Amino acid sequence: MQIWNSAITPFLIPIFIAPRSIPFKEDVIRGEEVSSRLLTAKGLRLRYFRLPFLHAGSNIETxxxxxxFLAERGYRIAPVTIDNSEWIFARAYEKALVRGxxxxxxxxxxxxxxYMEKKFAYFEQQSMALFGYEMKQVLLLHANALNADYFDKLARMIKKRGYEFISLDEALTDKAYTSPDAYAGPGGITWIHRWAITAGKDDDFFRGEPRTPAFVMKEAGITAE
Incomplete structure (x- = not known):
């Protein structure tokens, strides 16, 4: 298992869209404290940083x-290719459990x-459309009650689609991860779509992404993905 630093803060969005943001940098440094101690005890170190909410900054300068800043601290950004709204399902699941x-x-x-299988199928198709082959994917998941209870079923679905679980190091050997990424904006999106935007793909390329069922959105109290 690899541990990544991912600085989560309630002030993330207003801080991160501001260039020369010292407070957000301080959040990253604070996020290293516990994780670094845990890894040092095992002879390891932090090497990857997952962008909170996959936000890369509102403009290229940021x-x-x-x-x-991350490179200076020895990090490589951990990309995500199979993005999804698992967190919305998790919130809905937990709210239902809490009220019994x-x-x-x-x-x-x-x-x-x-839903997750539809996401896999969609991003496999996107990989084929952009690169002409099925790339080594990076799936974003969170630690929550839903995955604690259903990860076995999720893993079986993933394996049925022909996948093996590999390290991030191995996944990033895929040449797709060397693709140019000039995306900046308010949305936290998959790297496949960042690469597609950089390559100048039109709107048709992005159509058909599976959406979270309306009843799950309602139960979670979320109005938009």
């Missing part, structure tokens, strides 16, 4: 400055694996 609504929790969970 993006480049933050990338330079087992039926709703099961309904959310039953929709989770089919």
């Amino acid at each position: 993006k480049r400055k933050f990338e330079e 609504d087992k039926q709703m929790a099961e309904r959310v969970a039953e929709a989770y694996i089919p």
